[in-house]
Amino acid sequence: MYQYDGYDQAFVRARAAEFRDQVERRLKGQLSEDEFKPLRLKNGLYLQLHAYMLRIAVPYGVLSADQMRTLAHLAENYDRGYGHFTTRQNIQFNWTKLEDVPDMMDILADAGMHAIQTSGNCIRNVTTDAFAGVAGDEEVDPRPTAELLRQWSSLHPEFAYLPRKFKIAVVGAEDDRAAMKFHDIGLRVRPGGERPNYDIWVGGGQGRTPRVAQLFAEDVPFEEMLPTLDAMMRVYNLAGRRDNKYKARIKILVAEMGLEEYRSAVYADRDTRDTAQFAIAGAEYDRIAAHFVDHHPVGPAQNLRLDGTGAFAAWLDRNVTAHKLDGYAVVSISLKGEGEIPGDATANQMRAIADLADRASSSQIRVTHRQNLVLPYVPQAKLREVFERLKDIGLATGNVGLASDIISCPGLDYCALATARSIPIAQALSTVLRAREDRAVAAGKDPSGPTLNISGCINACGHHHAANIGILGLNKAEKESYQITLGGRADADASVGEILGPGFTAEEVPGVVERILGAWEELRYDGERFVDTYERLGKAPFKSAVYGEPQHVAA
């Protein structure tokens, strides 16, 4: 993985010192709250319902064991002993004090970490496939590109006060494991000449107006990628709407201008620029890429027969994925145990995972966009040991990719923007869904099901639009009301879910989801996925399963 050199180290230390000064000037009243707000947001600091929340960057989801220990230290000393992994592969602490944050930044800088641009109207943490570099189907490792973009966008002077936040994702395999097409800019890395080529996608996003990204340019050579992104950002900065925050994302600009006109404006701007200055990115790409040639221990070099019984078998089946190297496996650690809060981990769990990564995963850990963790380099001979250790810390649930592997935002339990609770809904659903999955496994059946995501407001941090079953918590007449969408997906065939009908109370949601799953079980062909059944039959049969016979729905 990427290791900071003296320049990177000095950069994050200087940023930590700059933020300390900003906090001091705020506390002295030299900066008003309005002036301080964009400054603290650009350092990941939100004012939530009960306290300041600090979001720390985990660039493209890659963590070392020592960095995970640093996070455990922060959880224990500056929070209430836990942290929350997010859909953008970051981690957030919900109970921080403003006065403590400068010290936290210094501790992070010592570990080669930061909170640069994890919030605010700027280019956010670049995300990627959590299986980058180890997936069997990968064409090009997306991590060097993601690190190059991290460096280019960090403290970028011109793109720090954009109309709205800006999210970039990079993938290098046909199977999209990063929801790339739901990003403002998505890059699909392809094999090129000396360096890769890129398909550039633009205008994807969720929120109030969900959009799947459109193809901006295909097979762009490496040398043109940064000059093109530079001009794409500039046209957005100048022409993106600033009159309405719900219409300020680039997806709206591209929709209003039309893709053709936006593209012409971008190329017209690029033509005025001295693009030769970007040439240095080539040598930097090569330097960065050399860090990602993983030096894993010489392994058994042969695949073992993986089998087991009971919970170990289920875990092997669901949480262990084929590695590109023989003799190794990719282990996903589910942070979605029955009744647990999706994405949460305690300091003790973080430390145990760090120890496990040192012992059995070349000291590397990943954070996934589905709020789980990954041990990317596990020798197959150590799988049993890894499972047992995860069981000891309560993280051996074998449900990765199943319906109970729920994405959920923090919702009204923490978030100042939320209109409804998300976490208790996720917890209640997880209990119902785990029981269903256990029954399927006991009966010798396939426990697979739809993806299920929950957002506590229209901003869609819980990715409900992109789920096979999406749940959106709204506030209707002072009461929580949960709206169901069906048919969304975040993979290479990305699409936005359709609203099923009128909303439900929190208590009704688990029963409604069970009725949807029951209808699917009856209607599906043998082995058919939920999205395929939905595409084949549309929402009518699900609607009647949920709302009863059509004549009763009139009200």
Added chain:
Amino acid sequence: MWLLKSDGTLEKDADVSNALELFADSAIVAVPRQPRIIVEFSATADGRGFSVARQLRARGYTGTLIAGGPLIPDQARHAFQSGFDAVAIDDDRIGRHGEAAWRETVQRATPELYLADTTSKGAEAGIWALRQRALH
């Protein structure tokens, strides 16, 4: 009016009345011929002016570019690195943020960027350039 220049000096009683006034929210049609331009930002959080400066420089403007409007000390670095020569500051903001905060902002800001733009008026050399020079 005060002027904070990209070398960190703060000039009191500066006269910017002879500068051509452009608004950051209107597109540039042609590059002006005037030797001094002041680009007015409409709000602290509205960063269009940074791109206006970059575009003017990219299209060959070599005169003096001044950033006007409600910028705060922490944005001075952004202005210089986007191609401005100076930031115009009214007495009210000098009073509220403190003269020292304006005078020291360039020293207090993170001194480097990874890629320094050729149109920048800031002090950064660019980490990518420094690194590659050290490697070869």
